[in-house]
Amino acid sequence: xxxxxxxxxxxxxxxxxxxxxxxxxxxxxxxxxxxxxxxxxxxxxxxxxxxxxxxxxxxxxxxxxxxxxxxxxxxxxxxxxxxxxxxxxxxxxxxxxxxxxxxxxxxxxxxxxxxxxxxxxxxxxxxxxxxxxxxxxxxxxxxxxxxxxxxxxxxxxxxxxxxxxxxxxxxxxxxxxxxxxxxxxxxxxxxxxxxxxxxxxxxxxxxxxxxxxxxxxxxxxxxxxxxxxxxxxxxxxxxxxxxxxxxxxxxxxxxxxxx
Numbered sequence: 001x002x003x004x005x006x007x008x009x010x011x012x013x014x015x016x017x018x019x020x021x022x023x024x025x026x027x028x029x030x031x032x033x034x035x036x037x038x039x040x041x042x043x044x045x046x047x048x049x050x051x052x053x054x055x056x057x058x059x060x061x062x063x064x065x066x067x068x069x070x071x072x073x074x075x076x077x078x079x080x081x082x083x084x085x086x087x088x089x090x091x092x093x094x095x096x097x098x099x100x101x102x103x104x105x106x107x108x109x110x111x112x113x114x115x116x117x118x119x120x121x122x123x124x125x126x127x128x129x130x131x132x133x134x135x136x137x138x139x140x141x142x143x144x145x146x147x148x149x150x151x152x153x154x155x156x157x158x159x160x161x162x163x164x165x166x167x168x169x170x171x172x173x174x175x176x177x178x179x180x181x182x183x184x185x186x187x188x189x190x191x192x193x194x195x196x197x198x199x200x201x202x203x204x205x206x207x208x209x210x211x212x213x214x215x216x217x218x219x220x221x222x223x224x225x226x227x228x229x230x231x232x233x234x235x236x237x238x239x240x241x242x243x244x245x246x247x248x249x250x251x252x253x254x255x256x257x258x259x
Contacts, residue, residue: 007152008064013145018213019029019051020118024062027143027181029130033084033116040130043090044107049130050088051140051146054215057112058083062148063240067183070212072248075115082118084214087111087253090140111241111251118191149183158189160256180218187213187256188238195254199244207244214251216240 013023020026020033032052032157041050051152058068060076068074074083088110088153094110154177155168177186199205237257244250 002175003186004154005159007178008067008149009064009152009178009185010172010181011148011150012147013147015144016249017145017147018143020055020057020145022060022062023145024057024060025146027146028050028052030134030140030142031055032088033082033086033114033118035114035116040127041088041110042130043092043095044100045095045108046090046092046096046108048090048092048137049134050110051091051134051138053089053109053141054085054144054217055087056085056215058085063150064183066216067149070214070243070248079216081115083113083115085111085113085241086249087217091134091141092119096256109253111253113249113251132205135167146181152182152240154183155185157186160191161187179215182216184213185216187240190237190257192237193254193256194259195242196252197248199250201247201250204246205244210245211242213244213251214243 010025010045016030017023018045020031029052034040042048043050056131057063057077058074059082061077071085075081090108092108154175155177156162156172158177159172162172178186178190199210237255238251239255242252242254244252
């Protein structure tokens, strides 16, 4: 029971809502919230411009307080800026499979915590060229907006990680990790696991375990219609964003499955 962690499940905005506004998260779409004068991010595997997969506003009160407390120094939302958890991905599926499933040295994504203006940057020449290249090839991902989050159940570790635990079948059934998009809780695991080996920050790491599961993105086996924009990121297994406990600004994209 020591492993029980509260999860939060998405409450989606009306499908007509296509902007983040005061909501918690935008999935897909064509808007990248970037720092002033920041270049459009590109895939380190193939060089194609990345597209936004998830952008979560950690400054918004629509994001659970339990989650916001884990993000380093979120800026107050009334300053026309926001501290966001962002994941930009290569829209070419082969890049993702190769990069996450086999070699994390060839990055087909960018995952980060960043403080950015709430107004999208004005399109310069480079921005316009990146947009045009995306629109002429794969296009952007379908847009969905998560208005807020509802408390889900308290979740225990996936059975793949329950080594030596003496939980009853009834207990596990009541607290088994849920699939699909969610905040916190515990992630669905398979037999295999792919991620960075360690935090790149120098110095001692005092916590064990050293990583915290922040956002589970889901996989192709989810039946939720809203997960269409997430499915392309998990052709091999379940995918989630982890955070270094000692260095909370360091995020990692991780995948597990039975491939």
